[in-house]
Amino acid sequence: MAAADRLSETFAALADPTRRAILARLALGETSVTDLAEPFDMSLPAVSKHLKVLERAGLIVRGREAQWRPCRLDPSPLKEVDGWVEHYRQFWEKSFDRLDEYLRVLQTKEKKRGPRKSK
Amino acid sequence: MAAADRLSETFAALADPTRRAILARLALGETSVTDLAEPFDMSLPAVSKHLKVLERAGLIVRGREAQWRPCRLDPSPLKEVDGWVEHYRQFWEKSFDRLDEYLRVLQTKEKKRGPRKSK
Numbered sequence: 001m002a003a004a005d006r007l008s009e010t011f012a013a014l015a016d017p018t019r020r021a022i023l024a025r026l027a028l029g030e031t032s033v034t035d036l037a038e039p040f041d042m043s044l045p046a047v048s049k050h051l052k053v054l055e056r057a058g059l060i061v062r063g064r065e066a067q068w069r070p071c072r073l074d075p076s077p078l079k080e081v082d083g084w085v086e087h088y089r090q091f092w093e094k095s096f097d098r099l100d101e102y103l104r105v106l107q108t109k110e111k112k113r114g115p116r117k118s119k
Numbered sequence: 120m121a122a123a124d125r126l127s128e129t130f131a132a133l134a135d136p137t138r139r140a141i142l143a144r145l146a147l148g149e150t151s152v153t154d155l156a157e158p159f160d161m162s163l164p165a166v167s168k169h170l171k172v173l174e175r176a177g178l179i180v181r182g183r184e185a186q187w188r189p190c191r192l193d194p195s196p197l198k199e200v201d202g203w204v205e206h207y208r209q210f211w212e213k214s215f216d217r218l219d220e221y222l223r224v225l226q227t228k229e230k231k232r233g234p235r236k237s238k
Contacts, residue, residue, distance in 0.1 A: 005136070007136075007139070008134045008135055009134075011130045011131070011133040011134035012130070012134035014130040015127045015128075015131035016127055017124070017126075017127055020126070027206065027207065073210070075207050076211075078204055079210075081200070081204050082201075082207075082208060084139075085197055087143070088142075088192075088197045089201060091146075091198075092194055092197075092201075
């Protein structure tokens, strides 16, 4: 798959709060589908559907054991998301720099004015 | 909108290579829809459709001038994506640490063995 399409598939898979919650759970360690389903108050087929989307996007890997198919997080697609969003980081870091500069100007003014008189 | 749903909308808007290309173009500066459409070999209505998705997700802001409605990038939703993906950064940073450690072990072995004999 082209890198661009892979990224689209990753973003599409992440565009759902339940799927993001599943990833957050798997970040703590691998677990069974039954244990994954528990906190969501969802049917197993509904959870399985979400897992299939995550698996297709390469965000999770599932064990091949017949009885217990543990799910594990695969962070590689998230690393690509991180790499993509990095190009835009300059925008808020710049804003932060401007805020920082503004605060410095305020502090300088404050110092020039001297300590405030107490009432 | 709840923060979780906003994030879902952002991810859904980013799940398209053309929309990501539009954002990359806007990262260079605000521009008109006509100029935006040019490199994509797309009809203006097709581009407008993408812009509407980006606008709804808060990723772009459009000017209100009747003749020229410049598009501008709004990085705030991307900052949220960055904040979200940050929680997973430990996974590849850990792998990197392991690689780093492995390289150190290799170098130590190399030193113990001494310089290679030239043939």
